[in-house]
Amino acid sequence: MNSARYFFLVSIIFFGVMVPGAVQAQEANLTGPVTEKQILENDRIYEIYIDRYTPDSVAIDYLMNIKEPVKLMVFLGSWCRESKKYMPRLMKTLRETDSEKIDVEYIGADAQKKYPESFLNMHQIKYIPTVVVLKADKEIGRIVEEPQKPIELELMEILEGRKN
Numbered sequence: 065m066n067s068a069r070y071f072f073l074v075s076i077i078f079f080g081v082m083v084p085g086a087v088q089a090q091e092a093n094l095t096g097p098v099t100e101k102q103i104l105e106n107d108r109i110y111e112i113y114i115d116r117y118t119p120d121s122v123a124i125d126y127l128m129n130i131k132e133p134v135k136l137m138v139f140l141g142s143w144c145r146e147s148k149k150y151m152p153r154l155m156k157t158l159r160e161t162d163s164e165k166i167d168v169e170y171i172g173a174d175a176q177k178k179y180p181e182s183f184l185n186m187h188q189i190k191y192i193p194t195v196v197v198l199k200a201d202k203e204i205g206r207i208v209e210e211p212q213k214p215i216e217l218e219l220m221e222i223l224e225g226r227k228n
Contacts, residue, residue, distance in 0.1 A: 094172035113152035
């Protein structure tokens with residue numbers, strides 16, 4: 065009986081110490097340059113939303129056939145509701161596009177939007193998420209927070225010069 069009580073007490077202490085750490089590790093804030101893989105591993109919700117989303121086929125066709133290289137600098141927050149909602153849609157679009165002409169760089173920002181300061185200041189990031197679209201290293205447009213229409217259509221409009 066004493067050994068059962070001892071085991072029970074040790075189990076409670078062990079799980080009381082380990083479980084909060086596991087939850088905290090799952091919710092780690094991603095800051096600085098990150099990969100799509102790191103984003104997906106940090107929070108399963110991204111993959112769930114990717115699987116559920118169907119990008120606009122006209123936008124996919126357009127993005128698959130762009131002639132000039134473009135770079136997307138995607139500023140997101142692993143803590144941010146809008147990032148979790150809209151960035152999976154962008155990721156799905158880019159997966160389906162599979163274009164060598166589109167280079168993507170993901171940058172995680174902290175909740176105060178102070179780190180990584182050099183990236184945030186250089187690109188004047190005030191809101192998360194923000195997608196900065198560059199052509200020949202010059203900004204040609206951006207998508208800030210909640211897109212007004214599907215994100216792939218906004219990206220297409222920027223690349224066509226109809227939106228900045």
